[in-house]
Amino acid sequence: MRPSLLDPLFAPLTSLAGIGAKVATLIERVLPLDLGGREARVGDLLFVLPNSVIDRRSRPGIAGSAEGQIVTLDLRIDRHQPPPRGNRSAPYRIFAHDDTGEIALTFFHAHAAYLEKQLPEGADVVVSGRMEWFNGRPSMVHPDHMALAEEAENLPLVEPVYPLTAGLSPKVLRRAIGQSLERLPAMPEWLDPAFMRKHGFALFGEALARLHNPESPLDASPENAAWRRLAYDEFLAGQVSLALVRARVRRLSGRPLTGDGSIVARLRAALPYSLTGSQEAALAEILADLAESDRMLRLLQGDVGSGKTVVALLAMARAVEAGGQAALMAPTEILARQHLATIAPLAERAGLRTAILTGREKGRERSDTLAGLADGSIDIVVGTHALFQEAVAFQNLAFAVVDEQHRFGVHQRLAMTAKGDAPDMLVMTATPIPRTLVLTAFGDMDVSKLTEKPAGRQPVRTVTLPMERLPELVGRIRDAVSEGQKIYWICPLVEESEEAKLMSAQERYDALKPVFGDRLGLVHGRMKGTDKDAAMRAFKEGETRVLVATTVIEVGVDVPDATIMVIEHAERFGLAQLHQLRGRVGRGSKPSSCVLLYKEPLSETATRRLSVMRETEDGFVIAEEDLKLRGEGELLGTRQSGTPGFQVARIEFHADLLEAARDDARLILSRDPDLQSERGEALRLLLYLFGRDEAVRLLRAG
Template structure:
């Protein structure tokens, strides 16, 4: 049951004055929620200083300013397209107010010559003359009115004005109890100079004065609230997990050593370190929740295979889950080619499997004769029963929702879980993004992996690129060609146009993959490229992760200046997987902007995914953090990871201490923390 003190915050958004049936869905779309609390979390993007300046001489072009002056003259337009002009004088100079298509009677009523007026708006300059076009505020000081000293400015959606959103947010502040208990420790509050919870909300939505430092302090307070709420939930989940039992996978390392000895190459130090970390977790009597994070080609699948071997030799089954049919089949081939010759029973299960073959697989899982299964979401269908599932391995984990992962884990009592991701995230942010997961990082690539030569090429040379692609195909190589969009009228950089153009120019089979195709059509096109039935695969970014074609040696990315750094790196990782020299050609449309040039230069300079992730974060900010928002791992409402990364370790330490202390903590603070979790934990939105 929700605490009664929070009831007003979880009232529907149309309980606020001025929000009726028509505006309700518009507000809900804007704030991504349906409650008063969601509106309060829609914080201003910036604040405008509306204090009256001392004189016109202080005005700077481009700034928002508020000034007072006497109406000196009104000049009517000389034709229909010319503006009305009002001249103000303040003793130091003139300011011209510009109005297009205005009612002259209204203007003369607003600006009688000889009277004082206060105006506020964006200052401009034209032919050496200070101007203000359509001021935001026009005020008669004789009436005792003044513009607000500071005006919060919000992001908006169609159908809403800033004034409407601000008025609703101010009304929503009345829903926050003034005497809510404090959940942040007194020491930290004093050290950071943070206000109370309600003061922080008021200081952002209804500030009395313009003070940028105070705005940041208020925002930071709320960001820490969110960090603490999340870390409390994660700490409690860890504690709860430590109290659950899980299979004790304590076999010797002999079988893993045998697999390692059968490899044509040596494990990297990073792989050995990760295998040791995972093995230690598997030997614990409570469920492992570990992420294996590694760059493209760092050897994550092999580490996962070693974990599966550990599970099987301890008398349990292991299940690999991949997001698509093609990736599951590809992974099955990798796992079975290594383990089947050594006597392990490996099978695949996807939506494609039907009839007796599917029934045989289901029986093998149920009686335990199948030790390792590789599949798609088909693995968590009701008909699938495991004999003794001990380990769940989820590949490309960000492509699955939390519920999907939990469905597979629910096939057994407390199985261990290893999730894998090829999308590097800045090391400083990995823990913030992945919550309560322990993390193993593969930061080396296996010896002998061919470097990929990356070149930036203007699209004026596209004919040369197509000729080079043709020569590569004549040598038996295959080519990826990525386009920024599926189809567009008169757009030669669309996938549909490019596939047809390449087919005509080179007279070879060309595959086409994009997001509008049905899943089976995509899988068929990818499979045709993988087996060599098509020599070129034209695609949108749907092939960003997972597709493994060793004969593919060229990656062409058209309009590369429009892609993010991390995305370009992921696409580049589709080549360089065989023993031939590989190339990534970044086709750009000149001239390049400064930011785009820096992105392309960074990609040319390094293949280190973590270094690229740091650069991407620096250049773009957190954004969608490489797609992890899809997984539910990141859904921050206040936290700005670029500014607030330092708050998360503090919150984590405090949360773990409080959870471990349990009943020994201050009862009032524990009560307050329960309120905070209801407001800002990752679960609160679903619960509300």
């Protein structure tokens, strides 16, 4: 169903001249997108944009050229000096001059016949490359470009530099990108003419041509109008496809979920504390959404320990009051069990039946749970991806809660949706997401925020310490253990790798064992689930007092009386992750602290990260800083998990265009929901260009 106009761009890379299967595989490595298992296409090359340029416009003459400078010289060739016979290691030299002095052009393992043809004696030539000076004598080793003076207008004076991978030469990649540009058909315009004039945007094809064939370094800058035009196109494709998904999801219109309030009241009575103001506000927004006949799609953002699970539980109780079932899905088994531990005792006191379903439940236990979901006797189920599987059928799934959404893609969200009759959906995250990213990843959601910490939570004192002071730290931890405190000790890797001389969790455990003996525990990703649970239980119950762990404990692990968090090699963690880890302490009534152990020398970014951690505990401030420090692709973990990894757009430069794209998408679809108009047809091409084929399929499925 794809318009035939786009066929040249959807041909495989191997259809380009000079690109065989081997080179195509190398090119796939530099493409700015996750191919998701399909083969690379000609059109993918359009968006491999230059990360810098080489400026060859400087022509200072031989004498005026500085060491290491890239220059273009107008020379006359004087003589060739081949290496002596039999000595292949000596270079081939060509001597040339201009008005200011003399230079040697130097070639190793050269082909004499080729050089005699390219640079004949007595000819006027133009060469470009990096200048080197030996003992006051200028030389240029293997010039990048050489041409006879009369053919010199073909020399690229401003040359784009593309990302490369081992084995892929810049020439081959440039030639392939050039061919893909030649195949780009003339496209109808999908942007509003007045908007284009306001922003100084060129046509789509012209903008691409300017970026790939820059006439000045500014042409290849992300802040230039050409790049901004393409970033806007990408945002618009994303926002139109999110809006289509949302319209589709809404069209599976929900049903009002209202109850008599009895179960919610029993739950509130069972809570050992009262809700904070922002918990009450978020719950009110969620219950108001549930009462509407439109489906709810809401994002609940709350910092670590702000009490999201309780809000979700009260909302699930409302769904049960209305005669439905509710499901809570978490990204890991540890986290799913953690949620169950919070929810089950409260739910039981309110007369609700709960169950868990992960990859670990087997046999009788599993079949009982599946039967209970199918006959409706289980009200609330907590689980991992296992809840998506074919075998899982609900009697009446009315409400689904997804925790740590960024670990699940939009597709999984839709798969969960398919399990019920268009269940309402609440997505929770403890990673505070800056507004710009909420728009890109969740343009299709309303947002509630929990901004207060529950009563009695203590601030966490954060200190930074160089590795040299480790013995002193171990002494302090020993004192803390004798006072009955509990300590997390986080290490970055499981085992020592050759490249990075880091302490692994296993090695740190071995090093601390003589000091702490039986009071020391260990948890890391390679352990069996049962062993992990046993280690966590021993720590929770106080059998062990110091838990050495990798980042498996990053999200959701709840040991209220843990008071000290040591993070080793803190300089290797991102801000969001440091913040998540720190949130594991300070959950009880005792004062807590977080020690960031670092190894000198620190990079500028690492220094900034550690100082942000010392200055603030506000997750939203930290998220905005994180975005500035490392760009959007990293912020939500990996690029592949349905996160907004962009091909062209760079959030740090183009965030201002995002709101405009969202408003534009809403306006277009309110006027032309099936994209049937002339502009709508053009927008369909845009969706295909940026790989949003599923959105076009939704249009057809209607």
